[in-house]
Amino acid sequence: MxxxxxxxxxxxxxxxxxxxxxxxxxxxxxxxxxxxxxxxxxxxxxxxxxxxxxxxxxxxxxxxxxxxxxxxxxxxxxxxxxxxxxxxxxxxxxxxxxxxxxxxxxxxxxxxxxxxxxxxxxxxxxxxxxxxxRPGERTPPVDHDHDHTKLSNREVEILAFIAKGFSSGEIARLLSISAHTVSTHVKKIYQKLAVHSRGEAVYEATKLGLLAP
Missing domain, CATH: 3.40.50.2300 (Response regulator)
Known part of the structure; x- marks a missing residue:
């Protein structure tokens, strides 16, 4: 089911x-x-x-x-x-x-x-x-090279669509931009959040308060 x-x-x-x-x-x-x-x-x-x-x-x-x-x-x-x-x-x-x-x-x-x-x-x-x-595990220090505040408004907007499960093509159509532009934004999001997948990006963005849990 x-x-x-x-x-x-x-x-x-x-x-x-x-x-x-x-x-x-x-x-x-x-x-x-x-x-x-x-x-x-x-x-x-x-x-x-x-x-x-x-x-x-x-x-x-x-x-x-x-x-x-x-x-x-x-x-x-x-x-x-x-x-x-x-x-x-x-x-x-x-x-x-x-x-x-x-x-x-x-x-x-x-x-x-x-x-x-x-x-x-x-x-x-x-x-x-x-x-x-590991309840005593220390939270790693913030890496300011990957500070989430550097995310642009457009990148946050795209992150929100990613969290809802939209593909790059669907996001491109919704925002009236090219799929290539969406992919470029996604790569920048990965770099800034120090992640390697959509799931990790959504996880990190939610943890940082960029997306509602």
Whole structure:
């Protein structure tokens, strides 16, 4: 079962899952209300769920699913890599946590891994969890060469679109600029935040208060 409010991502997830003959989609819905209705009538082997749903928190869907269908393996697929979302999802019952920039190539294999008893997580999420296991770990000093205040208004605007899952092409159309210009801005964002992926950029931007968690 897939719960994802962005139609483009929902369609992409469905195509990837259906490419594996062993998988069957019992429901693919775009909001928490529809997810609850589907879960009242079916117990999926796997639930892929986004956290940023339009009507209900994805964490609530995780908690309700874990209570109603304890045999269901639950994997979060989201743009949010901040500590609060990660820990809340795991506490609610998630057994895997992927950032959307980890997709699509790995998804089928990671679902198999989940069903085999594993807990697939994106590398940056592993770092978040490791920090929790080291409560005395000191926060590294601020690197002023990567000061987030150097981000331009346009870069912050593009970051906000990235956090919502938009592709570079979609951002270009929304802002009436070229895809090449968007890519240039994204590279500058990576450099200024000292990151290497969209998921890391969203995580760092959220931690620094540039994006709402």
């Amino acid at each position: 897939i719960v994802e409010d962005d139609p483009a991502f929902l369609n992409r997830f469905c195509r990837i899952v259906m490419s594996e003959p062993q998988f069957e989609i019992c429901a693919a819905v775009g909001n928490g209300t529809a997810a609850r209705e589907a879960l009242a009538h079916t117990a999926p082997d796997v639930l892929l769920v986004d956290l940023d749903l339009p009507d209900v928190s994805g964490i609530e869907i995780i908690r309700e699913t874990a209570q109603r269908h304890p045999q269901t393996d639950i994997m979060v697929v989201t743009v949010f890599g901040d500590e609060r979302h990660v820990l809340a999802s795991i506490a609610a019952g998630a057994t895997g946590y992927l950032l959307k920039d980890s997709l699509p190539d790995e998804l089928v294999g990671l679902i198999h891994q989940l069903r085999a008893g594993g807990s697939p997580i994106s590398p940056i999420i592993a770092r978040v969890l490791l920090r929790q296991l």
